[in-house]
Amino acid sequence: MPAPETREIEAPDALARAADNLEELEGERMTLNMGPSHPSTHGVLRLVLELDGEVITDARPEIGYLHRGDEKIAENMTYTQFIPYTDRLDYLAPLANNVAYALAVEKLMGVERALPPRCQYIRVICCELARISAHLLGLGAYAMDVGALTVFLHTFTEREKIYNLIEALTGARFTTTYTRIGGLARDLPEGWVEQCRRFLEEVKVNFDETEKLLTRNRIFVDRTRDVGVLPLEVAVDYGISGPNLRASGSDHDLRKAHPYLVYDQLEFDVPVGSVGDCYDRYLVRIEEMRQSVRILEQCLRQLPDGPIAIDDGKTVLPPKEKVLTAMEELVHQFMLVTQGVKVPKGQVYFGAENPKGELGFYINSLGGGAPHRLKIRAPSFVNLSVLPRLLKGNMVSDTVAILGSIDFVMGECDR
């Protein structure tokens, strides 16, 4: 039996061609390059947008302009030497990064529960100050992106006060390098607690002012409500964390879910959004700052006396006067400086609730003073991954509202 006669059917192709023609009729798409040098991509994020008129049909984030190879750098130095590099991750909350990194190393060493209470409280204070500072900037920049410049300057005034506090505490305003493995660089200076209490009173007024300018501002609500909606399932699928996840309706907060430091002894609420739009992300951040103030007030009230570091010469540098007079301390100092803190063989992951989300450090150690491999789970990196999905179908003006509400830091994203 001869094979049935076959012939090429062109129909699908013709249809496809017709569709192509239709697209031509609809008009040309424009590719708009947003960033890496652009006023509202906050650093060096680059977005390649494909536009149909003003509507975004495709969005592709390009990252890596600030890549410094932090993870590789970590393999070539002692654990303590890497602390300054953590300042440069989320550079809007360096104190929180210091704490998260120190806790990760301490967890690997199995000493995180041995930290003296005063040290733990001061670390919580650091984290929450950093959270307020980061959120103030995030909200200010967010408001500035949708056109409200005044909010930005008002929140910046408060950040300045936080920087003064941080300067008094660590000696630096920006690159704090405050924690040490097993403790802190130095104790609170005299009068710091009162200064911090005064600040907390003042910053509460600032929250109210910010809310007056934005929360029920019709234009702001129009610009943010139902814009960039991130449903909870999508947020979980993409691994979003921090305020962005909570705005979508999850109450996942590492401070509650896996309490570290003394968070289990402190009272605070976790604000949760309902829709997951830009407006919810704004509201969650405002409330988170209020809760941070609550935590700080409790910490300052309950702050115990005592040492600020583990009493172990093999982990923490001994006091200088003893180094110059006692043999044992001299040896400890020599070993710590030349070889670093001895960390046992093994691997550990520790995630802390940072202002931007879950900042995680995975450390793989073969023993000795330097990590074999260090991986940083950067919340900004993960949060940015959802951008193509969020941006599609929105207008160019929404891009800045969405970027502002996601609140990312490229230093952390690119590492």
Next chain:
Amino acid sequence: MEALWQSLTLPPAFWYGLLKIGLAIGILMPLIALAVLAERRISAAIQDRIGPNRVGPWGLLQPLADGLKFLLKEDFTPGHVRKAYFWLAPAAAMVPPFLTVAVIPFGSTMGSQNMVIADLNVGILYTFGIVSLSVYGIVLAGYASNSKYPFLGGIRASAQMISYEIAMGMSVVPLFLLVGDLNLGKVIEYQAQGGWLLFKQPLAFVIFLVAAFAETNRLPFDMPESESELVSGYHTEYSSIKFALFFLGEYAAMIAVSALMVTLFLGGWTLPFFGLDQPAASVWGGLLHLGIFFGKLGAFMVLFIWVRWMMPRFRYDQLMHLGWQYFLPLALANIIVTALWLWLAAG
């Protein structure tokens, strides 16, 4: 020789007209400088800052320093622009506001002279004709720059300004139904006798005010610039004095619409007490009327500045929605209601 000289002699009205043009420009330019300084100082006050206070007493010479800086900066023309239009655009942005001011009566009389450059009997038609020219500067800039951000800014600007021009034009129709004349001097006369039109036509005033914000591209309607997403919109590629011309044009436009609002809704140079609603008999009275006019103008300028620093920016589609679906129908309804009311009142 004598005959030739005679034929060359122009009537005194010409010389007075020239003097008034000179005065108007001579007053408008310092006003712009003052407005820029006011913007910087008021925004500073709103934002808990101090603002420029180093140049001259209380920073009064700051605008001069700004201007000098603009002049001395490198005037860079990017290689990819369409040169002729690129040069034309800043001028086209600067001229219309100055032309608008020509028909505004900014005072009553000085001696025998009416304080208006061109006492046109179609004043308001002329104004809208000129105002609609101001879109060209921005569109040309967007087109000539030949790059994407200015292009988007230019497109937004043309849509926005044309839309709001319609609402603006419609909003003033009821005024002229009431006044029965297009001459702006007559509008002031009417208000001196029958009370300010602000109280008779509050809806028209609101529409006009909002449209004025949109026409001058000020926040919350600064879509064409929208610094955060379009970098600087239509003037992204401009530098030096060309940028300064756009900048001056924006402030000149603000002053022009403020002057228009003062004339149309707030009774121009009149005040309803102390007999200040009658043309001045003396030079001092004339000066007082000038002062009243500029006082009202200043109040509007402060409003412009204040709103800018308190509001976020609309999104492009929301702005069009607002213009076409709220303001235009409202303005049309206002015309019909006013016409009906006048018809019924006339019996």
